[in-house]
Amino acid sequence: MQLRKAARKIGARYDAVLAPVGINIAQFSLLRAVERRQPVSLTELGRTLDLDRSTMGRNVRVVEKLGLVRLDRGEDQREAVVSLSEHGVAVLRVAEPLWERCQRQVADQLGPTRLQLLGELGQLL
Template sequence: MNIRRASRAVTQFYDEVLQPSGLTIAQLGLLRHIELAEKITISALAKMIRIDRTTLNRNLKPMAEAGLIVINPGEDSRTREITLTEEGKVAVTNAWKLWGEAQVSLKEYLGEEDLTKLIQLLSKLEALVP
């Protein structure tokens, strides 16, 4: 329960910092993965971020409606590819600057040693499910 409460607190912290960008931390995470991949299928993105396709589709829909991403048919008829629009690139750039400010705040709050330890422990927890 402590991990779940901490997760919600961290999400709320990032969402508050990112509020001027109009993105949540979950949206920024998705858009950043799409940006780095340049073009990626929904299945590949779901696998990369360890989320089921149905949830991913539900999370992508508002971003597509907002014009941040475009979802087009993939190379075969069973796939769909996601790309960032120019508006999406601008949104990611603006939100990424705010994310950097949040990172500095977290580092100051936790201290270098605790932050490093936290990252190591989170990686260990993530490895619970391959």
């Protein structure tokens, strides 16, 4: 319960910082993952973000409706591939310094020992 509470609080901080650009932390993470691998299949994107394909498809459709990504057919016509749109690139460029500032604030507040522990928990679980 305490871990979920902490995760919600940290997530809410990032969401508040990213709100002016119209995205939340989950969407920011998705856009960054797409940017690094584009064009990327929904299956591979789900693997990267540790989400099942159906959840990944729903999440991608949300950012597609916001005009942040494009969905196309891959070489295998059964698989959809995702790429950032021009608007998605622009939103990501505005969001990055906001995210980085929040990241530094959270790291400063947690301190190096807790930050290391948080990283270890992520690897452990």
